[in-house]
Amino acid sequence: MRFLDYLSLSLRSLRRSRMRSLLTIFAIVIGATGITVMLTFVTTVKNLTVASFVKTGQIEQIQIAQATDLRYDPTGMSVQSGGGSLSGDGSTSSTTQLTSALETKISKVPHVVSVAAVLRSRSPAISNIRFKGKDWVVQSVLGYEPTGALTPAVIAGRDLKAEDSGNQLLISKNYADVLGFSGKYESAIGVHITLHTMEGYTGAGANLPTRLPPMHQCAQNQRKCFGGPTSGLPAIDIPATIVGVLDNSENGDQPLIMMPLGAYIDIYNQSQPANVQFAPQNNQQGSGNNGGNNGGNNGNQQPSGPGVVVGGWSRPSVTTFIANQGGFDSFMAKADDVTHVAEVASAIARFGVGTSTGLKALNDQKAQANIIGLVLGGLGLIALLIASLGVMNTMIMSVLQRTREIGVMRALGARRKTIRRIFTIEATAIGFFGGLIGVIFGSIFVLVAKPIITNMAKSGSLTGATFTVPPWLMLAVIAGTSGIGFLSGFFPARRASNLDPVEALRYE
Amino acid sequence: MAEGDNQMDGIKLSQVTRTYTLGSEEFNALNKVDLQIPNGDFVAITGPSGSGKSTLANIIGGLDKPTSGKVLVNGQDLSNLKDAELSSFRNKTIGFVFQSFNLKGDSTALENVMLPLIFAGISPKERRVRALECLDRVGLADRAGHLPNQLSGGQRQRVAVARAIANKPTVILADEPTGNLDSSRGEEVIEMLTQLNRDGITLLVITHDKDVAKHAHRRIEVRDGLVHEKGL
Numbered sequence: 001m002r003f004l005d006y007l008s009l010s011l012r013s014l015r016r017s018r019m020r021s022l023l024t025i026f027a028i029v030i031g032a033t034g035i036t037v038m039l040t041f042v043t044t045v046k047n048l049t050v051a052s053f054v055k056t057g058q059i060e061q062i063q064i065a066q067a068t069d070l071r072y073d074p075t076g077m078s079v080q081s082g083g084g085s086l087s088g089d090g091s092t093s094s095t096t097q098l099t100s101a102l103e104t105k106i107s108k109v110p111h112v113v114s115v116a117a118v119l120r121s122r123s124p125a126i127s128n129i130r131f132k133g134k135d136w137v138v139q140s141v142l143g144y145e146p147t148g149a150l151t152p153a154v155i156a157g158r159d160l161k162a163e164d165s166g167n168q169l170l171i172s173k174n175y176a177d178v179l180g181f182s183g184k185y186e187s188a189i190g191v192h193i194t195l196h197t198m199e200g201y202t203g204a205g206a207n208l209p210t211r212l213p214p215m216h217q218c219a220q221n222q223r224k225c226f227g228g229p230t231s232g233l234p235a236i237d238i239p240a241t242i243v244g245v246l247d248n249s250e251n252g253d254q255p256l257i258m259m260p261l262g263a264y265i266d267i268y269n270q271s272q273p274a275n276v277q278f279a280p281q282n283n284q285q286g287s288g289n290n291g292g293n294n295g296g297n298n299g300n301q302q303p304s305g306p307g308v309v310v311g312g313w314s315r316p317s318v319t320t321f322i323a324n325q326g327g328f329d330s331f332m333a334k335a336d337d338v339t340h341v342a343e344v345a346s347a348i349a350r351f352g353v354g355t356s357t358g359l360k361a362l363n364d365q366k367a368q369a370n371i372i373g374l375v376l377g378g379l380g381l382i383a384l385l386i387a388s389l390g391v392m393n394t395m396i397m398s399v400l401q402r403t404r405e406i407g408v409m410r411a412l413g414a415r416r417k418t419i420r421r422i423f424t425i426e427a428t429a430i431g432f433f434g435g436l437i438g439v440i441f442g443s444i445f446v447l448v449a450k451p452i453i454t455n456m457a458k459s460g461s462l463t464g465a466t467f468t469v470p471p472w473l474m475l476a477v478i479a480g481t482s483g484i485g486f487l488s489g490f491f492p493a494r495r496a497s498n499l500d501p502v503e504a505l506r507y508e
Numbered sequence: 509m510a511e512g513d514n515q516m517d518g519i520k521l522s523q524v525t526r527t528y529t530l531g532s533e534e535f536n537a538l539n540k541v542d543l544q545i546p547n548g549d550f551v552a553i554t555g556p557s558g559s560g561k562s563t564l565a566n567i568i569g570g571l572d573k574p575t576s577g578k579v580l581v582n583g584q585d586l587s588n589l590k591d592a593e594l595s596s597f598r599n600k601t602i603g604f605v606f607q608s609f610n611l612k613g614d615s616t617a618l619e620n621v622m623l624p625l626i627f628a629g630i631s632p633k634e635r636r637v638r639a640l641e642c643l644d645r646v647g648l649a650d651r652a653g654h655l656p657n658q659l660s661g662g663q664r665q666r667v668a669v670a671r672a673i674a675n676k677p678t679v680i681l682a683d684e685p686t687g688n689l690d691s692s693r694g695e696e697v698i699e700m701l702t703q704l705n706r707d708g709i710t711l712l713v714i715t716h717d718k719d720v721a722k723h724a725h726r727r728i729e730v731r732d733g734l735v736h737e738k739g740l
C-alpha cells in the first residue's frame with residue numbers, strides 16, 4: 001500500500017468529522033502560533049545582538065582594567081561585574097596600573113590591531129552642559145583615544161575619529177532627549193553646545209591671573225565647589241560640537257559624554273599656582289600663606305581674602321596627571337579576528353590585569369536569550385501538550401466511531417499494520433495541519449507586529465530589525481506538532497489495530 | 509495442489525471447535541465440525557439464530573480462528589497464518605458480503621469497490637479500471653460516483669457484491685445478504701451471486717429464506733454448533 005493511499009483514507013476520515021477535526025487542530029494552532037511568534041522574537045533579538053556586536057566591532061574587543069572581575073562595557077567604562085564602578089570600592093583589583101607603557105606593551109601583543117586608553121572623570125571639572133540657555137548637570141565624562149579600538153555604538157552621527165582633536169562630543173541618548181532631539185537624533189549632529197566648568201577651573205581655556213579672587217566657602221557635598229586657593233576663579237564656557245549620539249543602554253542608560261582623550265586631558269588636567277599669598281581677612285588667622293600645592297583640601301579652613309600667585313602657574317605633565325588618576329581606567333584592545341580574541345585576552349591577562357571580551361559578553365547575552373527562548377518555548381510546549389490530549393481524545397472517539405468500518409476493512413484484507421497506519425497518519429495529519437496553520441498565523445502576526453516593533457526599536461539597539469520567522473523555525477514547529485500528533489495517535493491507533501475483526505463487525 | 513485433487517482444492521474443516529468463555533461458563537459455538545466444500549460449489553447455510561452460522565463463515569473466511577481443529581482452504585492451513593498472511597488471504601481469496609452492506613459512507617461506489625484493491629497494493633490506474641469492471645458486472649457502472657446514501661438498498665448490496673469480487677476471490681461468503689432487502693431486490697442479488705457461482709466462484713450463503721436457499725446446490729443446517737447435511 002502506498003503512502004498516498006493511507007493519506008487519502010486518513011484525510012477522508014478527518015473531513016467526515018469536520019467540526020471535531022477543526023477544533024482539535026485549532027488547539028494545536030494556538031500552541032504552534034505562540035511558539036512561532038515567541039521564538040521568532042527571541043531569535044531576532046539574538047541575531048540583532050550578534051549583528052550589532054559584529055557591526056560595531058565589539059566582537060573583536062578586549063577590555064582591560066585593573067579590576068580582575070571586569071564586566072565588558074563597549075563604552076570603555078570600567079565596570080566590575082558586581083555592578084559598581086571601578087573608582088568606587090575596587091574590591092578585586094590588581095596592583096598593576098594602566099600606564100602608557102603598558103598600553104605600548106599591549107599593542108605589541110600578536111593579533112592586536114589597535115589599543116585605546118580610556119579615562120573617566122573623577123573630579124567635576126565640567127559641571128554642566130549648556131544649550132539654548134538651559135543647563136544640564138554632567139555626571140560622567142569619558143575621554144578615549146579614537147584609534148579604532150573603542151567603537152561605541154552610536155544611533156546617530158559617528159564615532160570619534162583620530163583627527164578629532166578638539167571638543168567633539170558623543171552624548172548619550174538621554175542627553176539628546178533632554179536637549180530636545182528625542183526621536184530625531186540625526187538633527188543633534190553638528191550642534192554646538194557649551195561645556196560649563198566649575199568655578200575655580202584652571203584647565204585648558206582658563207584665564208590664569210596672578211591675583212586670585214577670594215576663596216569660596218565650600219559646604220559639604222557642594223557640587224560646584226572645588227575649594228582651595230583657586231576656588232574664587234570664575235567658571236568658563238568651553239565650546240563643543242556634538243558628532244554622535246550614543247546608545248548607552250549597555251550601561252543602564254547612565255548619562256554619558258565621550259570626547260577625545262587629548263581634549264579630555266586638556267580640560268581635566270588642572271593648572272596649579274606654585275604658591276599663593278593671601279591677604280589677611282578679619283585678622284582671624286593672621287597672614288595665611290598656606291601653600292596651594294594640594295588644591296582641594298582647604299575646604300574646612302576659614303575663607304581667605306584675595307591672594308597673589310607667587311612663582312607662576314604650572315600644569316602636571318600628562319604622565320603625572322594619569323598617574324595621579326591611578327592610571328587609565330581601562331584600555332580597549334582590538335584583535336585582528338574574532339578567532340584570536342580569547343588568545344589575545346589571555347596573553348594580556350598575563351600582564352597582571354583584568355580582561356573581559358566582547359565575545360564573552362555576546363555569548364552571555366546569547367545564553368540569556370536562549371534561556372528566555374527556552375522559557376517561552378516551554379510555555380508553548382505546555383500548550384501543545386494540552387492540545388495533544390485533545391488529539392488523543394479525538395482519535396479515541398474516531399476509533400470508537402469507526403469500529404465497524406475497521407472490521408470491514410479487516411475483512412477486505414487490511415492488516416493490523418494498515419489499520420494502525422491509517423489512524424497514526426490521521427493523528428499526525430492533525431498535528432501537521434495545526435503546525436502549518438500555526439506557522440501561517442504566527443507569520444501573519446509577525447508581519448503585523450513588525451512595523452510596531454521596528455518603531456519601538458528605532459530608539460534602541462534593535463535598529464533595522466529583521467523581524468521575520470526563520471525557515472528552520474517553521475520547519476521545526478511543523479515537524480514538532482506532527483510529532484506530537486503522531487505520539488498522541490499512537491495508542492488509539494494501536495487500539496484500533498488490535499480490535500478483533502469479528503467483534504468490530506458486530507459493533508453497533 | 510500439484511495433483512489437483514479435491515483434497516487440496518476447496519474448503520475443508522476437520523474437528524473445528526469454537527469455544528467462547530463467559531466467566532467460568534464455556535460455550536461451544538461450533539462443536540467438532542467436519543465439513544468439506546469443493547471448489548465451485550454453492551452452499552446454503554441455514555439454522556436458527558445463535559446456532560453458529562456466522563461463526564462458521566467467519567472461521568472459513570479467516571476472520572476468526574477455531575479454538576481447536578483445522579481449517580484448510582485450497583490446501584492452506586489458516587491456523588498457521590500470521591496476521592499479514594491471513595489478511596492477504598482474506599483480501600485475495602475471500603469476498604465478504606454482509607447483511608447491512610457495510611459500505612464506507614464517506615466514499616463513492618467506485619471508491620468502495622477500490623478499497624480491497626488498495627489493500628492489495630494495486631496501482632491507482634488499474635484499481636480504477638478493475639473497480640469499474642466490477643461495478644459494470646453488477647449493473648451499476650453509471651452509479652460509480654454515487655455515495656451510498658444516494659443509492660437504494662438493492663443498489664448498495666450490489667456495490668457490496670462488486671467490492672467482494674474486486675480482487676477475483678475464489679470464495680464468496682454472504683452472511684444474510686438479502687436480510688435487509690425486500691424479496692424482489694433480494695432475488696436480484698441472489699441472481700447476481702448465482703451468476704458469479706456459475707462463473708466458477710465457490711458461494712456460501714447464510715440465509716433464513718427458503719426461496720434463497722433453493723438456488724443452492726447443497727444445503728446444510730447448523731444447529732447447536734453442529735452441522736447437518738440437508739437434502740435438496
Ligand SMILES: Nc1ncnc2c1ncn2[C@@H]1O[C@H](COP(=O)(O)OP(=O)(O)OP(=O)(O)O)[C@@H](O)[C@H]1O
Nearest residue numbers: 528529530537555556557558559560561562563564
Ligand atoms: N463474543 C462472543 N462471546 C460469547 N458468545 C458469543 C460471542 N460471539 C458469538 N457468541 C455466541 O455464539 C453463538 C453463535 O453465534 P453466531 O453469530 O455464529 O450465530 P448465528 O447462527 O450467526 O445467529 P444469527 O442467525 O442470529 O446471525 C451464539 O449463541 C452467540 O451467543
Ligand SMILES: [Mg+2]
Nearest residue numbers: 561562563683
Ligand atoms: Mg449470524
